[in-house]
Amino acid sequence: MTHQILVTGNAAAAWGARLSSVDYIPAFPITPQTEIIETLSGWINNGEMDSHLTMYESEHSMITAAGSAATAGVRVFTATSSQGLMYGMEMIFAIPGWRVPFVLVNVSRGLASPITLECDHNDILAARDSGCIQIHCSTCQEILDSVIIGYKISEHIKIRLPVIVNLDGFYLSFTREPVEIPEQHKVIQYLGEYNPMNDIYSASAPQARGLIVLVGSQYSYFRYQAHLANLKALDVYKEAAEEFTLQFGRNYSVIESYKIDDAEYCFIMVGSFSTKAKSAADLLRSEGWRIGLIRPRLIRPFPSEELRILLSGIKGAAVIDQNISFGKGGILYTEITSALYGADGNYPVTGSFIGGLGGRDITIDEFIVIAGEMREYVQKGKQPDTRLLFTEDELQQIKKIQLIAGTENS
Amino acid sequence: MYRIRFHGRGGEGMKTASRILGSSFFFEGFQVQDAPKYGAERRGAPVSAYVRADHKQIYERGEIHKPDLIVIADETLLHVTRNTVLEGIHENTVIFIISAMSNSELEEIINSGKSIIKIDPAALPENYHRFLSPITASASACFTGKIQSSNLIRGVKDELKTVKDDLIIENVAIAEKIFNEMKSYSGIVTETGEITVLRDPQLITLPLHNSSIATPVIRTVSTSVKNQTGSWRTARPVVLYEKCSGCMMCNVYCPDSAITKNKDGFPVIDYNHCKGCLICCEVCPSGAIRKENEKIRRSETV
Ligand code: SF4
Numbered sequence: 044m045t046h047q048i049l050v051t052g053n054a055a056a057a058w059g060a061r062l063s064s065v066d067y068i069p070a071f072p073i074t075p076q077t078e079i080i081e082t083l084s085g086w087i088n089n090g091e092m093d094s095h096l097t098m099y100e101s102e103h104s105m106i107t108a109a110g111s112a113a114t115a116g117v118r119v120f121t122a123t124s125s126q127g128l129m130y131g132m133e134m135i136f137a138i139p140g141w142r143v144p145f146v147l148v149n150v151s152r153g154l155a156s157p158i159t160l161e162c163d164h165n166d167i168l169a170a171r172d173s174g175c176i177q178i179h180c181s182t183c184q185e186i187l188d189s190v191i192i193g194y195k196i197s198e199h200i201k202i203r204l205p206v207i208v209n210l211d212g213f214y215l216s217f218t219r220e221p222v223e224i225p226e227q228h229k230v231i232q233y234l235g236e237y238n239p240m241n242d243i244y245s246a247s248a249p250q251a252r253g254l255i256v257l258v259g260s261q262y263s264y265f266r267y268q269a270h271l272a273n274l275k276a277l278d279v280y281k282e283a284a285e286e287f288t289l290q291f292g293r294n295y296s297v298i299e300s301y302k303i304d305d306a307e308y309c310f311i312m313v314g315s316f317s318t319k320a321k322s323a324a325d326l327l328r329s330e331g332w333r334i335g336l337i338r339p340r341l342i343r344p345f346p347s348e349e350l351r352i353l354l355s356g357i358k359g360a361a362v363i364d365q366n367i368s369f370g371k372g373g374i375l376y377t378e379i380t381s382a383l384y385g386a387d388g389n390y391p392v393t394g395s396f397i398g399g400l401g402g403r404d405i406t407i408d409e410f411i412v413i414a415g416e417m418r419e420y421v422q423k424g425k426q427p428d429t430r431l432l433f434t435e436d437e438l439q440q441i442k443k444i445q446l447i448a449g450t451e452n453s
Numbered sequence: 454m455y456r457i458r459f460h461g462r463g464g465e466g467m468k469t470a471s472r473i474l475g476s477s478f479f480f481e482g483f484q485v486q487d488a489p490k491y492g493a494e495r496r497g498a499p500v501s502a503y504v505r506a507d508h509k510q511i512y513e514r515g516e517i518h519k520p521d522l523i524v525i526a527d528e529t530l531l532h533v534t535r536n537t538v539l540e541g542i543h544e545n546t547v548i549f550i551i552s553a554m555s556n557s558e559l560e561e562i563i564n565s566g567k568s569i570i571k572i573d574p575a576a577l578p579e580n581y582h583r584f585l586s587p588i589t590a591s592a593s594a595c596f597t598g599k600i601q602s603s604n605l606i607r608g609v610k611d612e613l614k615t616v617k618d619d620l621i622i623e624n625v626a627i628a629e630k631i632f633n634e635m636k637s638y639s640g641i642v643t644e645t646g647e648i649t650v651l652r653d654p655q656l657i658t659l660p661l662h663n664s665s666i667a668t669p670v671i672r673t674v675s676t677s678v679k680n681q682t683g684s685w686r687t688a689r690p691v692v693l694y695e696k697c698s699g700c701m702m703c704n705v706y707c708p709d710s711a712i713t714k715n716k717d718g719f720p721v722i723d724y725n726h727c728k729g730c731l732i733c734c735e736v737c738p739s740g741a742i743r744k745e746n747e748k749i750r751r752s753e754t755v
């Protein structure tokens with residue numbers, strides 16, 4: 044019997060690992076991710092979970108251990124956040140080239156400086172070009188399910204790349220929501236017993252891994268293979284999600300769309316705040332707007348074709364980025380517009396809004412203002428400039444703390 | 454949707470209270486979202502927690518800006534962070550507070566909302582500080598009029614499943630007692646639908662400032678002196694001078710530099726900044742620092 048319980052996003056991630064029967068968990072604590080490894084170690088300690096957890100001295104070692112254990116033939120789970128992901132970044136970029144599977148949960152938290160504990164997506168998006176597959180979640184249920192789906196994709200013979208499942212710090216990590224816990228045997232039936240394929244360490248059949256190649260053409264071959272595998276993960280994801288729906292009933296398309304069928308306008312965003320966009324859309328619809336939400340779940344591989352289908356015929360799309368690429372703007376915005384540029388079809392005017400940095404709230408009022416501005420720009424037929432969601436009140440507060448801090452007002 | 458916000462201090466159990474209430478709603482068949490909001494992540498520092506409960510899937514997230522019920526477990530917060538605690542009161546907001554203040558005093562400070570429901574600490578067991586979670590959760594559950602006591606008790610037990618049996622029994626007993634005592638207020642807290650009263654957030658275009666101000670830097674000295682963390686204390690260290698040898702070990706170990714030496718060479722505790730960690734009590738070789746429970750914090754600090 045499946046049952047629903049109230050759990051935090053962190054606990055949902057831990058449940059995903061537990062139900063996937065992971066063999067090995069290299070770990071290192073960091074806020075707001077620590078509860079994941081505490082939960083897992085608690086289960087292992089009291090015998091509810093049969094797995095091996097090792098604490099490392101840094102995320103760099105932890106991620107190296109995750110990749111290494113995957114080469115040795117076991118199912119691996121690990122988790123980190125923010126500065127921890129940055130510290131392990133050398134290995135995040137190196138391991139996809141080893142072509143071994145594991146799932147890493149990243150609990151998004153803004154990067155220094157200034158230091159924050161609260162959420163935004165610059166940490167996970169810094170791993171965008173690493174070769175790891177990225178699934179972005181918006182509810183606690185989705186976290187649990189994405190970890191399971193993550194193994195299915197990661198372990199596919201054509202893929203064998205790490206999958207990063209991303210959830211928002213605080214807004215999901217420490218927030219409880221009703222989550223259906225699937226039965227373990229059904230998850231194992233869905234995933235199959237772990238099949239290491241060629242990734243097995245045996246003294247009688249030694250292998251060398253993580254090699255150097257001094258010839259550019261060889262380097263190009265291996266790098267492009269990883270790219271092709273990442274692209275292929277789009278199809279593999281779709282199959283995995285379909286099978287998941289058959290087995291567990293929940294539907295996870297590559298891009299979630301909410302009230303898009305008749306929409307003239309839409310919000311585009313990833314992460315937990317996208318559920319707020321749904322309530323904003325509901326509110327606007329009650330006032331006669333035809334508006335919805337488009338939420339890519341996969342950022343790598345990027346679902347360009349699926350996006351074009353959804354956006355075709357929409358007049359105005361507001362991309363809300365909870366991240367910022369200094370010197371360019373919203374990262375998601377760049378991804379979205381590059382998927383549309385030059386494509387045949389009737390695509391919307393797109394606006395770029397930066398909001399929710401360092402966990403700053405995006406209020407319902409602000410969604411309404413965004414929709415209003417998009418309508419103006421559609422009428423003018425031009426792209427608006429990038430806009431930071433920031434209020435006069437906030438600037439006044441900044442001035443106050445600058446006064447206390449004694450920064451000269453020049 | 455019910456939107457309920459709890460305010461207290463780290464260590465007073467507001468996260469637990471929100472989870473008990475969240476679970477009770479959940480067992481009653483509601484969709485639920487609950488979460489704590491940590492500030493300084495320290496005992497005694499102001500913390501809040503919230504519960505949303507609805508009949509359909511909840512899309513709202515994060516802070517509750519328009520609460521139907523505000524629970525204030527620690528009245529001193531009305532002096533320290535009044536604006537945060539009372540943020541977003543609307544005409545139907547009910548306020549529940551544990552306070553020794555008179556009704557008129559409270560009304561003067563709070564000055565809005567539908568009603569203020571007060572429990573005087575004198576009417577509670579002497580050790581009520583240890584039971585703020587079941588007290589505030591069960592009162593809140595009762596105010597909604599939608600939660601049966603059996604589901605409240607299930608919520609308490611579910612949340613406390615890792616603690617000792619006798620402690621669970623105590624928690625359940627106090628939850629039941631408060632739930633019954635608050636019966637006359639059953640149904641006083643009502644749901645608010647979608648929040649439709651909007652205001653222009655007044656977004657601005659942020660200009661470029663010189664790097665000298667546009668960097669997180671503090672150029673004034675002693676800013677931490679201005680931040681009076683004394684209100685974080687739930688317990689207070691008191692020096693017993695008759696036992697004190699003046700060795701100043703306490704001064705060395707105090708993580709907040711809240712202990713200085715007076716002209717006679719003995720320690721003096723700065724209660725405006727002492728956070729009540731009680732490390733000084735632990736390290737004093739002469740047992741010359743006594744721990745006292747904080748009762749009235751607001752007169753001393755802030
Ligand atoms: S450590 Fe104890 S004995 Fe030493 S100065 Fe402090 S209070 Fe006095």
Ligand code: SF4
Nearest residue numbers: 707727728730731733
């Ligand atoms: S309890 Fe003692 S050690 Fe802790 S802050 Fe206060 S004076 Fe310092």
